Amino acid sequence: MNKILVIGAFGQLGSELTLELRKIYGDSNVIASDISENHPLAHEGLFERIDVLDYQRLEEVVDKYEITQIYNLAAILSSVGESKPKLAWDLNMGGLMNVLEIARIKKLDKIYWPSSMAVFGPDTPKANTPQDTVTNPTTMYGISKLAGERLCEYYYNKFGVDVRSIRYPGLIGYKAMPGGGTTDYAVDIYFKAVKGEAFDCFLSKGEPLPMMYMNDAVRGTIELMEAPAKNITIRTSYNMSAMSFDPEEIEASIQRHYPDFKIGYAPDHRQDIAASWPDSIDDQVARRDWAWKEEFDLNAMSDDILLNLAKILK
Numbered sequence: 001m002n003k004i005l006v007i008g009a010f011g012q013l014g015s016e017l018t019l020e021l022r023k024i025y026g027d028s029n030v031i032a033s034d035i036s037e038n039h040p041l042a043h044e045g046l047f048e049r050i051d052v053l054d055y056q057r058l059e060e061v062v063d064k065y066e067i068t069q070i071y072n073l074a075a076i077l078s079s080v081g082e083s084k085p086k087l088a089w090d091l092n093m094g095g096l097m098n099v100l101e102i103a104r105i106k107k108l109d110k111i112y113w114p115s116s117m118a119v120f121g122p123d124t125p126k127a128n129t130p131q132d133t134v135t136n137p138t139t140m141y142g143i144s145k146l147a148g149e150r151l152c153e154y155y156y157n158k159f160g161v162d163v164r165s166i167r168y169p170g171l172i173g174y175k176a177m178p179g180g181g182t183t184d185y186a187v188d189i190y191f192k193a194v195k196g197e198a199f200d201c202f203l204s205k206g207e208p209l210p211m212m213y214m215n216d217a218v219r220g221t222i223e224l225m226e227a228p229a230k231n232i233t234i235r236t237s238y239n240m241s242a243m244s245f246d247p248e249e250i251e252a253s254i255q256r257h258y259p260d261f262k263i264g265y266a267p268d269h270r271q272d273i274a275a276s277w278p279d280s281i282d283d284q285v286a287r288r289d290w291a292w293k294e295e296f297d298l299n300a301m302s303d304d305i306l307l308n309l310a311k312i313l314k
């Protein structure tokens with residue numbers, strides 16, 4: 001029987017993933033945890049307050065529920081990482097280290113840890129970025145994710161910890177807001193369009209980035225975790241992609257529903273981060289190893305988000 005602990009359950013990905021895991025494995029088998037109690041998930045189903053940097057507390061919860069799997073989603077993202085580099089390093093690396101150690105010592109079945117396309121840098125081939133290529137990230141977030149990938153592979157090779165990981169592109173959803181990333185503009189833009197408000201983009205015109213709808217990200221993550229271990233050939237982190245677009249393309253996609261919607265441009269430091277990342281990603285290894293396939297392209301994603309937001313915000 002799987003007993004799953006989700007760390008960072010209140011975040012953009014965690015809040016949707018926790019609900020999906022509960023649907024699949026049952027409410028009593030999925031324990032949400034986060035550093036605060038300030039979220040509806042803290043009062044709906046099993047919840048434990050955990051600071052992932054506190055190993056003793058982590059151990060207490062793992063023992064209490066006889067946890068077999070951990071999804072460690074607690075992280076500082078790219079934009080905030082540039083203003084808080086020490087916090088980004090401490091949380092992103094220290095949290096992962098604690099989770100890998102507890103998995104090694106308690107012989108947990110599986111660990112999930114998210115990496116990011118931020119492991120790539122300005123020297124990386126930009127179009128169809130391969131699985132194995134030059135990385136050389138230039139952000140603290142990307143550096144911590146790259147080091148984390150090596151740590152995951154080390155724990156797998158040295159101790160047999162079954163840790164699995166995906167290099168996410170920008171994740172776009174409407175149910176929870178992202179915090180502190182470079183791809184967040186592509187979430188905010190839908191809210192502004194539905195509210196009929198002006199939108200100033202912090203990226204420049206013509207800056208393409210790989211992106212993915214949250215429904216695909218949640219499904220793909222669980223599919224990776226359910227794949228037979230013998231199929232997993234990448235123990236650092238899998239490239240995974242669904243679509244790529246620049247601000248004008250998402251504007252055009254929204255204009256199919258809101259013809260008067262227009263983007264203004266006010267690029268800031270996040271444009272430099274975006275410029276250092278891939279334009280598009282080659283994820284054929286994920287497609288081969290665990291049959292990854294997206295369901296949403298840009299227009300299908302826009303249709304779904306705009307329809308739902310129009311109901312929520314009316």
Ligand code: AKB
Binds near residue numbers: 078116118182
């Ligand atoms: C960010 O923008 O920092 C994240 C990411 C691409 O990992 N969404």
